[in-house]
Amino acid sequence: MNYDTKIESEETAEGGARAYDPLEADAADERRSRRRLWIGAAIVLAILIAMWFMSRDDGAGALAEDASEQAPVVTVVSPGRTTVQGGISATGSLAARRELPVGAVGEGGRVDRVLVDQGDWVSQGQVLAVIDRSVQTQQQAGLAAQVQVAQADAQLAQSNLDRALQLVERGFISKADVDRLTATRDAAAARVKVAQAQLAEMRERTARLNILAPAAGLLLERNIEPGQVVGPGSGVLFRIASGGEMELLAQVGEDDLAKLSVGASAEVTPVGSEQTFNGQIWQLEPTINEGDRQGTARIALPYDPALRPGGFASARINSGSVVAPMLPESALLSDDQGTFVYVVGNDGKVARRNVRTGFVTDDGITVIEGLNGTERIVLRAGGFLNPGQTVKPVRQDGKQG
Structure with missing residues (x-):
């Protein structure tokens, strides 16, 4: 101390403080x-x-960075919305839209001349062939002579009646004689009419020996030659395409046929030709072939020498327009659940999106249900991805998606 x-x-002791x-x-x-x-x-x-x-965060960042580097790179596209003219492809044969068969309508006879040939354009009423009428000409001359005889008899009966009427006033002829003469005059006039009718009939029969075109159009067939004997039972001697109008008998699948309507436009290309002709559907046949499940759309075409009936042609038929996203075929996948695409989200993960397709064009396939056009769609290799998988999206131009 x-x-x-x-x-x-x-001090503590003295002051009482703690020791x-x-x-x-x-x-x-x-x-x-x-x-x-x-x-x-x-x-x-x-x-x-x-x-x-801090070390954990750095490790997680590194792992995430490694995972990002290891994620597959996929090309994505945002299709937007496009106005698409839908088209259906079809094939078929060309034919005359209205085919007119022409035969002999008169008594027939030996063919004297044929005035037309296949491929000629004929007008309504034009003479196609002339049948020998020498016999009918003689018959016609005889009937004309009978008309003249009947007219002479009628004139004589009228003169007799006129004279009788003058004499009856003087009392030389009775009333009964006048009535008889009147009846004779009337009978003679009637015989004139009969003879004239017979002559007119013969003229008509003779005129029917000419084979005429019932309507203007393109002559498709000629089955008659000079010297041939024809008659009502000779069958079809000529075939004419009325107005030269042609048609394509387009064979369309049952599903596509339901999308078409009368008046729809079409582009027709004959086989072996690069020329395209514009036409439109004028009739949809009401039946479906049970064998191949196809129906016929008849496409009217204007006259053109390049359109040959019986030829084969292809058609592109306009089935309407639609505004929808369009994707290439590589972006569309399908399985038992239907058609789908893979959409890349903002987190880089892919998700399945079921869609419904519409028109198929040369530029792609329209998607009419399931997309609005702003999504990022996996363009290729979707079959190697799985829903929820992380990917590295890249746009078509090569920039980070």
Whole structure:
């Protein structure tokens, strides 16, 4: 104990203060040292925890970066919306739209002359062939003579009646004689009419020996030659395409036929020709062939020498327009659940999207249901992806998607 301690102890004793205890002082020092150790340990622990979290974040970032680098690169496209003119392809044979068979309508006879040939354009009423009429000409002359005889008899009967009427006033002829003469005059006039009717009939029969075109058009067939004997049972002697109009009997599948309507336009290309002809559907046949499940769309075409009946041609029929996204065939996939595409989300993961397709064109296939056109669609290799898989999208221009 030094002097200061002694004085403090004495002052404490004198003033009634607490006496100094060396053990208590050591305990207080030990508590202060332990507190400092705990604080230091807490600081060190906090630093270690912070470092652990930092290292964990760096590791996760590295893993994420590694995963991003390992994700497959896919090409994506945002199709937007396009106005598409729908078209249906079909094939068929060319034929006359209205085919007119022409035969002998009179008594017939030996063919004297044929005035037309296949491929000629004929007008309505034009003489196609002339049949020998020498017999009919003689019959016609005889009937003309009978008309003259009947007219002479009628004139004589009229003269007799006129004279009788003058004599009856004088009382030389009775009323009964006048009536008889009147009847004779009327009978003679009637015989004139009969003879004239017979002559007119013979003239008509003679005129029918000419084979005439019933309508203007293109002569497709000629089955008659000079010297041939023809009659009502000789069959078809000529075939005419009325107005020269042609048609394509386009064979269309049952599903596509339901999309067409009368008046739809079409482009027809004959086989072996690069020339295209514009036409339109004028009739959809109401029946479907049970064998191949196809129907016939009849496409009317104007006259053109390049259109030959019996030839084969292809057609592109306009089936209407639609505004919808359009995708190439490579972007569309299908399975037992139907047609679908893979859409890449903002998180880089692919998701399946069921769609319904529409028109098929040379530029792609329209999607009429399931897309609005703003999505990022996997363009290729969709068959190697799975829903939920992370990918690295790249646009067609090579930029990051």
